Amino acid sequence: MMKHSFEQSAKTVAVRQDWHCMRCGRNTRDGSWPGVSTHHRQLRRSASPDVRDSPANLVRLCGTGTTGCHGWVHAHPALARRFGWIVSMWADPRRVPVKDWRGQWMLLDADGDFQPISRGEAIRLISENTNETIEGDDDDNE
Numbered sequence: 001m002m003k004h005s006f007e008q009s010a011k012t013v014a015v016r017q018d019w020h021c022m023r024c025g026r027n028t029r030d031g032s033w034p035g036v037s038t039h040h041r042q043l044r045r046s047a048s049p050d051v052r053d054s055p056a057n058l059v060r061l062c063g064t065g066t067t068g069c070h071g072w073v074h075a076h077p078a079l080a081r082r083f084g085w086i087v088s089m090w091a092d093p094r095r096v097p098v099k100d101w102r103g104q105w106m107l108l109d110a111d112g113d114f115q116p117i118s119r120g121e122a123i124r125l126i127s128e129n130t131n132e133t134i135e136g137d138d139d140d141n142e
Helices: 006-016 068-075 076-084 121-128
Strands: 037-041 056-062 105-110 114-117
Touching: 006 037, 006 056, 006 121, 037 068, 056 068, 068 076, 105 121, 114 121
Parallel strands: none
Antiparallel strands: 037 056, 105 114
């Protein structure tokens, strides 16, 4: 079991996403957005210790838990689960794909890397790991 430091994982995630918000693509490095956060896809209290602060369980989002895309994710949990931005407490974040701002589906790993996957593979994995279906995969970036 490998325990990850949240601080180190947050830096790794920022680099993995090239400092962009996973949902909208906003550049979070330049300071133009007054809030940026590293979001736990699976709640800290629900995640096993080996994945809790792992880059596989983290995405960088603009805003805080109540503003920007981070706020949107928490305000729309059912939709956020369809895109992998929230992971159910019984699922393994390493097996739940996430969709980025460019529309690319990927699996995140504990080393801070990712594996691009097809939309078809994402649909299969989302269905297996979340009991959700993806009919239209556009959240309209509300």
